[in-house]
Amino acid sequence: xxxxxxxxxxxxxxxxxxxxxxxxxxxxxxxxxxxxxxxxxxxxxxxxxxxxxxxxxxxxxxxxxxxxxxxxxxxxxxxxxxxxxxxxxxxxxxxxxxxxxxxxxxxxxxxxxxxxxxxxxxxxxxxxxxxxxxxxxxxxxxxxxxxxxxxxxxxxxxxxxxxxxxxxxxxxxxxxxxxxxxxxxxxxxxxxxxxxxxxxxxxxxxxxxxxxxxxxxxxxxxxxxxxxxxxxxxxxxxxxxxxxxxxxxxxxxxxxxxxxxxxxxxxxxxxxxx
Ligand code: NAD
Numbered sequence: 398x399x400x401x402x403x404x405x406x407x408x409x410x411x412x413x414x415x416x417x418x419x420x421x422x423x424x425x426x427x428x429x430x431x432x433x434x435x436x437x438x439x440x441x442x443x444x445x446x447x448x449x450x451x452x453x454x455x456x457x458x459x460x461x462x463x464x465x466x467x468x469x470x471x472x473x474x475x476x477x478x479x480x481x482x483x484x485x486x487x488x489x490x491x492x493x494x495x496x497x498x499x500x501x502x503x504x505x506x507x508x509x510x511x512x513x514x515x516x517x518x519x520x521x522x523x524x525x526x527x528x529x530x531x532x533x534x535x536x537x538x539x540x541x542x543x544x545x546x547x548x549x550x551x552x553x554x555x556x557x558x559x560x561x562x563x564x565x566x567x568x569x570x571x572x573x574x575x576x577x578x579x580x581x582x583x584x585x586x587x588x589x590x591x592x593x594x595x596x597x598x599x600x601x602x603x604x605x606x607x608x609x610x611x612x613x614x615x616x617x618x619x620x621x622x623x624x625x626x627x628x629x630x631x632x633x634x635x636x637x638x639x640x641x642x643x644x645x646x647x648x649x650x651x652x653x654x655x656x657x658x659x660x661x662x663x664x665x666x667x668x669x670x671x
Contacts, residue, residue: 399426399652401426401427401428402426402427402428402470402471402648402649402652403428403430403468403469403470403471404421404427404428404429404430404469404470404471404472404473404645404648405430405431405432405433405462405465405466405469405471405472405473406418406421406429406431406432406433406445406472406473407433407434407462407465407472407473407474407476407480407484408433408434408474408475408476408480409432409433409434409440409445409448409458410434410438410439410440410448410458411475411476412559412637413475413498413637413640413641414432414434414449414475415448415449415450416449416637416638416640416641417473417475417641417644417645418432418445418446418448418449418451418454419449419450419451419638419641420638420641420642420645421645422446422449422451422452422454423451424645426649427645427648427649429445429446429454429456430456430465430468430469430470431456431459431464431465431466431469432445432448432456432457432458432459432465433458433459433460433461433462433465434458434459434460435460435480436460437460438458438460440458441458441459441460442457442458443457443458444456444457444458445457445458462483462484462487463487466487466488466490466491466493467491469491469493470493470494470648470652471493471494471495471496471648471651471652472484472487472488472493472494472495472496473496473498473644473645473648474495474496474497474498474499475498475499475640475644476499477499477501478499478501478502478503478506479506480499481497481499481502481506481510482506482509482510485497485509485510485513485514485517485519486509486513488513488517488519489512489513489514489515489516489517490516491517492516492517492656493517493518494517494518494519494520494648494651494652495513495517495518495519495520496519496520496521496644496647496648496651497510497519497520497521497522498521498522498525498640498644500523500562500565500566500567500569501561501562501566510658511658514656514657514658515656516656517656518651518652518654518655518656518657518659519651519657519658519659520647520648520650520651520659520660520661520663520664521658521659521660522566522570522643522647522660522661522662523565523566523567523569523570524566524567524570524615524640524643524661525639525640525641525642525643525644525646525647525661526632526634526639526640526643527643527665528632528634528639529567529570529571529617529632529634530661530662530665530667531665531667532571532617532619532630532631532632533570533571533573533574533662534574534662534667535630536571536574536575536578536619536630537574537575537577537578538578539575539578539621539628539630540574540575540576540577540578540579540621541578541579543621543623543628545579545600545601546600547623547624548621548622548623549598549600549602549604549620549621549622549623550575550603550604550619550620550621550622551603551604551605551606551619551620551622552564552568552571552572552575552603552604552605552606552617552618552619552620553568553605553606553608553617553618553619553620554567554568554605554606554607554608554615554616554617554618555607555608555609555610555613555615555616556608556609556613556614556615556616557609557610557611557612557613557614558609558610558611558612560609563607563609564589564605564607565607565615565617567615567617567632568605568607568617569583571617571619572587572603572605575603575619576603579601581601583603586601586602586603587602587603587604587605588602588603588604588605589605590605591604614634614635614636614637615632615633615634616631616632616633616634617631617632617633618630618631619631643661643664646664647659647661647664650663650664651664
């Protein structure tokens, strides 16, 4: 039998960090090796278990990722783009698994993560849930079947009021799936904001609408609108542990893979779906 996988949670005091610590403590075959927070965080020195609302785990929250990654098998990272890039370099040095849920990464962050993936096994996805990844496959198929002349694609999302990036990583992932289905680049066809006298809708564009408020964990709809009919494909997340479960599944999946960059479609075996 495999030895337990030793995982580091970075962003340990965050919404996802606490959810991950709790789930790791409850999952056979996984152990919390270290918990990392930013310098100055009020959580430093606290027991990670207590922080996450479970019994003590004997792991004090630290702000030293270098020491934390030593002898670990993997890092689970739901933090910020700037810190994710730093963790990617350290995970590459340590040649371990790096599961990245952080959203809002810009092309320069992605390039650094690509470089790190020459040595680390990186799984990165804007959404770690089975449901959203399956939905992305369905959206790709629908976008391929419904031509741009007759069907307009719009992506609508709502999240809690603390979320700092927009559109959400999930909305972008779903938009990418639609663009792939159409054989176009999302960057060249997306409309992120509409305000004022915008003129009529440009054919073939993929529009995004962002709502923020309350404690909503994640609501997404992709609409295909035509003359006289509307198709809506949607996903609702009602519990954050959904993303944590997906991230832990990704970590165990990547454990024996070659260095490289993977997505949840690889983890879930959905990548071969046309
Ligand atoms: P959060 O703000 O509650 O938590 C982020 C934590 O990271 C904070 O505690 C912060 O102090 C910590 N942090 C920041 N810089 C750090 C550093 N250099 N070292 C260590 N810790 C550091 O946010 P959240 O709601 O947990 O979300 C975190 C990220 O995950 C966001 O980008 C969010 O969009 C994304 N997210 C992705 C998925 C997915 O399935 N891919 C799901 C939920 C959230």
